Amino acid sequence: MPRRIIVAITGAAGSVYGVRLLEELRQNAEIETHLVVSRAGFLNVATELDMRRSDLEAMADVVHSDRDIGAKIASGSYKTEGMIVAPCSMKTLAAIATGFADNLVSRAADVVLKERRRLVLMVRETPLNLVHLRNMTTVTEMGGIIFPPAPSFYAKLESLDAMVNQTVGRVLDFFEMDSDLVRRWQGVKGESAE
Numbered sequence: 001m002p003r004r005i006i007v008a009i010t011g012a013a014g015s016v017y018g019v020r021l022l023e024e025l026r027q028n029a030e031i032e033t034h035l036v037v038s039r040a041g042f043l044n045v046a047t048e049l050d051m052r053r054s055d056l057e058a059m060a061d062v063v064h065s066d067r068d069i070g071a072k073i074a075s076g077s078y079k080t081e082g083m084i085v086a087p088c089s090m091k092t093l094a095a096i097a098t099g100f101a102d103n104l105v106s107r108a109a110d111v112v113l114k115e116r117r118r119l120v121l122m123v124r125e126t127p128l129n130l131v132h133l134r135n136m137t138t139v140t141e142m143g144g145i146i147f148p149p150a151p152s153f154y155a156k157l158e159s160l161d162a163m164v165n166q167t168v169g170r171v172l173d174f175f176e177m178d179s180d181l182v183r184r185w186q187g188v189k190g191e192s193a194e
Helices: 015-026 039-049 053-057 090-098 104-114 130-141 160-173
Strands: 003-009 031-037 062-065 082-088 118-123
Touching (some): 003 015, 003 039, 003 104, 015 031, 015 039, 015 160, 031 039, 031 053, 082 104, 090 118, 118 130
Parallel strands (some): 003 031, 003 082, 031 062, 082 118
């Protein structure tokens, strides 16, 4: 049985993270990707990356409509490793935090949480208001991982692409997938950092 990972792309800025995850997961023959994209997610992919829907969907092994509440990934009996929402809008975060499973993205996340599987939300918004913070706390208390795509300045990354890769590689760490994308911390060399 393949290792199945659900990738969702929602309507926050940063669709490059979801696309880059799909590219990286595609290189692992043991992984079967299940893609769900919200309507706003498709809009962002087109706006930010000049990418057509068909090109995005071709990157996944299985594609589900966000309206298909009867999809395989809507049931806990369908085994997956977990789910990554990249990027995760505040609307999606709120739906997950409150159990409001009105589309397949939030329903699949709800299933992942109830089955105690790995859920990683790459939340994208700034600044954060109190509701955003409380929703993040709620999801964390339920076992989810809040992973804002913040740059790893210590890695001295030379480009935006390298920053995206570093973040994607760190997310894959949560699924026990070691990646060449990550420039790992080697400790302070030479003089003290003081």
